[in-house]
Amino acid sequence: MNGIQIKGVTKRYRLARQEILALQQIDVNISPGEFIAVVGPSGCGKSTLMRLVAGLHPVTTGSITVEGRPVSGPVTDVGIVFQSPVLLDWLNTLDNVLFQADIRGLPVAEYRARAMELLRQVSLQDFANSYPYELSGGMRQRAAIARALLHDPPLLLMDEPFGALDALTREQMRLDLEQLWVTTRKTVIFITHSVDEAVLLADRVLVMGPRPGRIVRELRVNLPRVRGLEARRDRRFFDYCGEINEIFFSQGVLRQADEPGGAQAPKP
Ligand code: ADP
Numbered sequence: 001m002n003g004i005q006i007k008g009v010t011k012r013y014r015l016a017r018q019e020i021l022a023l024q025q026i027d028v029n030i031s032p033g034e035f036i037a038v039v040g041p042s043g044c045g046k047s048t049l050m051r052l053v054a055g056l057h058p059v060t061t062g063s064i065t066v067e068g069r070p071v072s073g074p075v076t077d078v079g080i081v082f083q084s085p086v087l088l089d090w091l092n093t094l095d096n097v098l099f100q101a102d103i104r105g106l107p108v109a110e111y112r113a114r115a116m117e118l119l120r121q122v123s124l125q126d127f128a129n130s131y132p133y134e135l136s137g138g139m140r141q142r143a144a145i146a147r148a149l150l151h152d153p154p155l156l157l158m159d160e161p162f163g164a165l166d167a168l169t170r171e172q173m174r175l176d177l178e179q180l181w182v183t184t185r186k187t188v189i190f191i192t193h194s195v196d197e198a199v200l201l202a203d204r205v206l207v208m209g210p211r212p213g214r215i216v217r218e219l220r221v222n223l224p225r226v227r228g229l230e231a232r233r234d235r236r237f238f239d240y241c242g243e244i245n246e247i248f249f250s251q252g253v254l255r256q257a258d259e260p261g262g263a264q265a266p267k268p
Pocket of ligand 1: 013014015020021022040041042043044045046047048049211
């Protein structure tokens, strides 16, 4: 079966003096080409879930299948984008993208045309010869996205990819990622703290509660594509965001400012 099947997954980290239950009984099926956003408070296990799907950590119980194969070690047919773009300072943008082919032992020269096409798709075609220090934060993250897609993986895992960007750049990246996804239809797992971003990007939002990490709600987002800027004015966008924020209120992740432990109102 293609796509991703996560069945009864629990993850415990064993430290010297304690055990951390990071994920508890996760059951999710993700269809090929589906865009999934995972939203939840810090420490709820979002990155852990991503690392388990990528095979970077073993599950404690349960099983994960990616593109029909049970995950038992690092999954190769995947593109990963982290919050920090991790580009190599001594390589230009094109060579940073081609590095994906290099580390996989693929014929680098044969991937040049594809790398240039990907740079065009992320609007970096004029910066192929620039070095990372010559690029803005958003441009570096675009290069990292192009690099993640070079080997044409069916699955793209994105862990807070826009978390370090300023608000305007982040909005532009969101618009461009949707456009890229519409043309490539990769299966995407996108991890974020931002409720807006999750709703605007995803077909389905998995809302996670505080530790130990569980999925407390799955929300199907029925907003037409391409959502672009328009979706921000759609009544349903407000309803979806409101529904998720309600969950965070009920779980104690968000509090009213005048509740004990909430933010103090500024003194007049
Ligand atoms: P999130 O991405 O939602 O912020 P994480 O998946 O990073 O959450 O972490 C979930 C919990 O697991 C946290 O309590 C964190 O401290 C713990 N954790 C994450 N990675 C490790 C690790 N490699 N070893 C031990 N504990 C970890």
